[in-house]
Amino acid sequence: MVSRGGILANVATYAAAVLIAAFFLVPLTWLVSLALRTPQEIFFGASRFIPENPTLDNFGQVLRDRGFLNYLWNALKLSGLGALGSVIVAAPAAYAFSRFDFRGRGVMMMAILAVQMVSGLVILIPLYRYMGWLGLLETHVGVIAIYIAIGLPITVWLLKTAFDGVPIVLEEAAAIDGYGHFETFLRITLPLASPGMASALILNMILNWSQFLVPFIMLSRDAQWPISVAIYNYAGSTTASTTHLLAAACLITILPAILAFLLLQRAIVSALTAGAIKG
Amino acid sequence: MPKPIAQALSRRTATTPEASSIPYWAWLLPVMLVIGAFYIYPIIDALRLAFTDATLTGGAESYTVRSLQRVLSNPALPTILSNTAIFTAASVVGQQLLGLSVALLVVRGERHHLPGMLVLRTIVLAAWVVPGIANGVIWSMLFSESPFGAINGVLRLLELPTVAWLSNPANAMLSAIIANVWQGTAFSMIVLYAALKSVDPSLYEAAAVDGAPAWERFWFITLPQLKAAILVNSILITIQTLNTFDAILALTGGGPGRATEVLSLFAYNTVFYQFDLAGGSALSILLLLISLVLAALYMLFMPKRDM
Numbered sequence: 353m354v355s356r357g358g359i360l361a362n363v364a365t366y367a368a369a370v371l372i373a374a375f376f377l378v379p380l381t382w383l384v385s386l387a388l389r390t391p392q393e394i395f396f397g398a399s400r401f402i403p404e405n406p407t408l409d410n411f412g413q414v415l416r417d418r419g420f421l422n423y424l425w426n427a428l429k430l431s432g433l434g435a436l437g438s439v440i441v442a443a444p445a446a447y448a449f450s451r452f453d454f455r456g457r458g459v460m461m462m463a464i465l466a467v468q469m470v471s472g473l474v475i476l477i478p479l480y481r482y483m484g485w486l487g488l489l490e491t492h493v494g495v496i497a498i499y500i501a502i503g504l505p506i507t508v509w510l511l512k513t514a515f516d517g518v519p520i521v522l523e524e525a526a527a528i529d530g531y532g533h534f535e536t537f538l539r540i541t542l543p544l545a546s547p548g549m550a551s552a553l554i555l556n557m558i559l560n561w562s563q564f565l566v567p568f569i570m571l572s573r574d575a576q577w578p579i580s581v582a583i584y585n586y587a588g589s590t591t592a593s594t595t596h597l598l599a600a601a602c603l604i605t606i607l608p609a610i611l612a613f614l615l616l617q618r619a620i621v622s623a624l625t626a627g628a629i630k631g
Numbered sequence: 632m633p634k635p636i637a638q639a640l641s642r643r644t645a646t647t648p649e650a651s652s653i654p655y656w657a658w659l660l661p662v663m664l665v666i667g668a669f670y671i672y673p674i675i676d677a678l679r680l681a682f683t684d685a686t687l688t689g690g691a692e693s694y695t696v697r698s699l700q701r702v703l704s705n706p707a708l709p710t711i712l713s714n715t716a717i718f719t720a721a722s723v724v725g726q727q728l729l730g731l732s733v734a735l736l737v738v739r740g741e742r743h744h745l746p747g748m749l750v751l752r753t754i755v756l757a758a759w760v761v762p763g764i765a766n767g768v769i770w771s772m773l774f775s776e777s778p779f780g781a782i783n784g785v786l787r788l789l790e791l792p793t794v795a796w797l798s799n800p801a802n803a804m805l806s807a808i809i810a811n812v813w814q815g816t817a818f819s820m821i822v823l824y825a826a827l828k829s830v831d832p833s834l835y836e837a838a839a840v841d842g843a844p845a846w847e848r849f850w851f852i853t854l855p856q857l858k859a860a861i862l863v864n865s866i867l868i869t870i871q872t873l874n875t876f877d878a879i880l881a882l883t884g885g886g887p888g889r890a891t892e893v894l895s896l897f898a899y900n901t902v903f904y905q906f907d908l909a910g911g912s913a914l915s916i917l918l919l920l921i922s923l924v925l926a927a928l929y930m931l932f933m934p935k936r937d938m
Contacts, residue, residue: 361845362745369736369751372729376754379769379813382781386772398784441661448658464662467670469867469922471874473895474915475669477902478676480687501669508662533653562762564877569903580764584881587768592777602768609760617753625825 386599431560434499446511514548698909730819759817767881800890826860
């Protein structure tokens with residue numbers, strides 16, 4: 353039986369939980385409320401929290417007439433290829449950190465983590481000029497290259513954790529069968545670590561989806577923008593009378609990230625937690 | 632497989648000569664090349680550029696300390712630095728307190744089998760995956776002083792006076808901090824949740840035998856056990872907060888005036904709006920130095936056994 357003090361404490365727990373949940377949910381529900389309104393209802397403000405004539409037209413207008421379908425596609429392409437690149441570049445190093453015992457291993461892993469703390473701005477200022485010299489300004493290739501570099505530190509750590517979980521006896525069996533070390537890595541370790549690699553990939557995609565500064569600086573042509581840049585420019589060009597469209601565009605921006613997160617919440621949380629405990 | 636055996640096996644493999652037919656550095660090469668090209672070289676170059684008169688538009692550049700002097704004697708710099716300090720400190724404290732509260736609630740809920748606490752965790756995390764720029768756009772709709780502004784709309788319904796959330800300088804800073812805490816809390820929550828789960832339960836059992844009240848258990852057991860996690864987390868989110876400005880850019884654009892212009896935004900504006908590459912490089916190096924000094928300061932308070 354729960355004591356009276358226990359019940360009181362449970363009530364207090366729920367009261368606090370509801371307050372905190374409200375703080376985190378209100379912005380998103382307000383966004384949904386605005387996105388579903390007709391232009392007239394925007395001006396009713398909070399009194400029309402639940403729209404009287406909810407409409408999905410705003411989404412169609414934003415996707416079709418304002419080019420957001422293209423921005424979505426650009427964002428998917430940039431964040432997907434960037435994430436894939438990070439995983440490919442990070443995998444061999446993560447494998448070495450997981451399997452080999454060499455001098456300076458711990459120091460190198462900490463150094464890679466420290467790199468993560470360098471502001472994107474510090475590296476972007478010189479990189480902007482290099483990309484210009486290389487002819488990669490205004491290209492998706494240039495943006496993807498920078499995404500790969502930015503995602504690298506966390507990916508090395510996530511993949512090392514994933515490889516740590518693959519039993520070493522399986523690799524030894526492969527070695528007895530005459531596999532070389534790199535072949536073992538490709539054919540045995542990588543497939544067995546695929547759940548961990550998938551969550552590293554998705555987490556990278558979510559982080560890349562949020563990237564704003566890199567594409568904003570690198571790309572000036574409308575047709576190449578990912579959705580983060582598009583929403584910023586769109587917000588600057590809208591007025592009070594088109595707020596319903598801005599809200600719909602904003603919802604379209606955040607929904608893919610939230611859906612990806614909800615689908616893979618367990619994997620993402622455990623990946624973050626593993627990093628948190630070790631870091 | 633039992634852990635000791637796994638460890639013994641891994642040690643055996645690690646020292647077997649044929650296991651390292653490819654030298655270890657070859658495995659590290661791709662990462663090292665990328666870090667060298669995209670981090671080390673640019674940082675060195677930013678440092679070099681700070682001592683030149685380079686502009687974004689190109690042209691010949693020569694070495695000088697005049698750019699550095701100009702940046703450091705800019706009359707706006709003290710305002711920018713104090714904005715940065717207020718924004719960062721308030722964000723870090725806010726995120727840690729709220730993150731700790733959520734983590735404690737979720738852990739307590741799990742221990743007492745209270746349903747719904749996982750939902751709370753999910754809601755908090757959902758805010759974390761919202762892109763920073765969208766965060767600024769969303770909060771500008773909440774703080775807006777137009778009819779569709781949510782917060783003033785509710786205040787009007789309650790017949791309370793409305794607040795100039797974004798057009799009053801002091802309020803604008805508060806608004807930017809609230810938006811930032813909304814997004815950043817999830818990270819603290821996850822780190823502190825993991826740390827709470829790893830506290831040895833026997834400590835609490837001993838305290839319960841002694842009849843220690845809840846707040847004493849929190850103050851004398853939980854908090855000291857969390858010290859390392861809180862410090863590491865503070866380093867991470869301090870640096871993260873110093874480095875990002877996309878939410879501020881979309882919410883206030885640094886204004887009104889310079890009321891919410893932080894150092895990273897100032898550096899960005901210097902390079903990409905005033906085309907002053909040298910000055911912007913100097914500011915970004917200053918940002919890097921501040922990050923390093925703060926990280927070192929936090930490390931001083933780290934409990935020795937955790938290092």
